[in-house]
């Protein structure tokens with residue numbers, strides 16, 4: 001979709017433009033990525049494992065995308081493994097690394113309390129399999145302290161997993177320092193960089209990352225495709241067994257169009273990143289200033305500086321996030337209360353409560369995540385609409 005172009009929605013005779021502010025949940029596949037993908041459905045359809053011409057064409061496309069992904073994260077192409085998305089990459093990073101570590105006598109994992117459910121649920125599974133897991137606390141801004149990481153390391157610690165950027169509140173973790181501490185102790189370091197890749201500079205060597213997860217649909221690529229970076233020399237077990245694809249570590253015929261689309265989207269995201277990050281930071285500041293002027297009692301969740309350019313998470317007293325979401329949707333604005341995964345239920349965000357928010361404060365929180373197609377006009381419109389909706393809901397409550 002071209003920037004600024006939106007789907008008009010007819011409602012009561014008015015043409016209502018949708019404003020999408022939920023880019024942390026997913027992004028639209030950008031036109032260039034879609035166009036790059038199209039030939040790989042029906043024209044170039046070979047199985048990348050076949051040795052005939054059709055297969056070799058598919059193989060070349062997969063390897064080109066592997067290079068595009070590797071270049072974006074400072075890796076070598078052979079260290080990039082394609083998966084079916086961020087959740088699979090997170091599951092595989094932990095489970096795949098854990099088995100060889102277990103054989104070396106390791107029994108302990110370290111992670112944080114604000115990780116994505118794909119990571120947290122996997123760690124809970126590891127506990128059932130006999131591992132001990134330390135869930136590190138975070139400060140009021142959602143940050144893990146590197147000193148706490150250092151103190152949690154034991155002789156039998158095998159792996160540390162701390163996300164690069166939080167999907168709910170946008171806080172960036174000190175992954176560079178955490179990676180250095182891990183390596184000083186000979187412990188593997190994984191980072192879920194699904195929100196970071198394409199938004200902030202990511203370099204597996206600067207971060208001392210041994211394993212890094214990313215996902216296509218968070219940077220304007222297609223859904224259902226992702227990658228796991230595995231540093232050369234790190235021993236991994238497969239998560240998906242079967243054929244010899246991905247050097248025998250991830251079975252299954254490659255998602256050719258998806259992989260091509262993800263590679264194209266990431267190359268473009270990297271090229272545009274410095275300018276786009278500055279633009280999104282400007283829009284986010286405009287939005288925060290506008291809403292803070294209308295609501296002196298609204299507060300920002302997450303770190304004021306160490307945060308993703310496009311993420312704004314706010315809390316409004318005496319408001320139910322879910323009701324706010326529904327009212328905003330009717331007014332043409334798509335946002336999120338906490339994480340997308342929990343917004344179908346009434347569960348409060350584990351991230352916000354880990355940051356010390358009360359259940360009520362967590363319930364009154366709203367995530368507005370900006371992206372490529374958002375404009376200053378969108379921000380102005382949200383600043384105009386949102387305060388009236390919040391006031392109305394506050395009056396209903398009080």
Ligand SMILES: *Cc1c(COP(=O)(O)O)cnc(C)c1O
Nearest residue numbers: 085086087116167192194195215
């Ligand atoms: C979206 C997201 C995931 C899951 O990625 P999928 O591709 O949707 O499975 C994992 N971690 C973080 C931080 C995310 O934002």
